[in-house]
Amino acid sequence: MDDRTGQAESRRYFVLINNDANDTRHKIEDVTVEYWDDRMAINQRPMFFAAQAVIPQLKRLGGGSIINFGSVSTRIGSNFPAYMTAKAGAHGLTKGLGPVDKVWEPYPCSGDGQECSK
Template sequence: MSGAIYPDLEGKVVLVTGGGSGIGAEIVRHFARQKSRVVFVDIAREASEAVVAGCRDAGGDVTFKYCDLTDIPSLKRAIAEVRNQTGPVQILINNAAHDERHPTETVTEELWDDRIAVNLKHQFFAAQAVLPDMREARAGAIVNFGSVSWMVGQGGMAAYTAAKSAVLGLTRSLARDYGPYNVRVNAIAPGWIMTERQITKWMTPEGEVELMQRQCLKRKMVPADIAKFTVFLASDEASGCTNQHYVVDGGWV
């Protein structure tokens, strides 16, 4: 693992949602490399425990807490436990999401509510839970994860793209409200990142050809591309950055 080291991140309490796999796991590893005190929540126990073991073997301070993010009371309890055991959250990375495809004709009210819950709702309530401490400290950084899917007009997942486009509005509202307290809130929209899930479920030879035609950079984007930028955005090197939506997609959009 390579990349810049930001001394101000050492010892910072970082909470990552969905840190057990994919982009989230790579974000956890990169903050651990910064010597941050990292706590992540996830619903996948086995994968999450493997991430913890790997980070601790490398000397990282990483803790996993089981949590179903669609259960908001459980999310609030998990964040309260982090505060009591580790200290107030200073950096929140709202990464967790689920990009399952869903043809419009088959979407029920229950499915719609579930897609909003897993892709958007928890971001607001996680932020709500940590913002009072950030306001009191007059410092903090929140990074919310969106997606380029709505920007490229991707079909077959209307509830997902609706939720991810809403992340931008949430980000800008929170940035405006908490900017006077020196709390920065930004959003990242990843492109097509080659996580194990994406490679297994969605990447086809035809899809790869199309991606290489559309991207400016003629290489596959990987989770580290997103993790490195996330760490930068949380650091003091990005102290003037807030209320923004950063696309990290290799020039796809």
């Protein structure tokens, strides 16, 4: 807010929110190769390629935010190993995106140890 005019400053922010997920419940005994590959594709592929697609825009704008949703199940455990493995990839992707040309750096964004990119 500009104190002199009482008007808000006009700023543009670029934010990508990656929240793809399929958490179909499964038992380890029931997981097939096809099921495993499908969970990895659903829960990881869109996050990576969406981030890849916006990085040139972030560079042009001088920064922005990418928020990758993981899952608390990767911290506390569950009986859904394919889902947990796929969502753990969101945390790895976030860390991997951090040093891309120093456009943004990973930083903590919640109390449970998850990280975001700014």
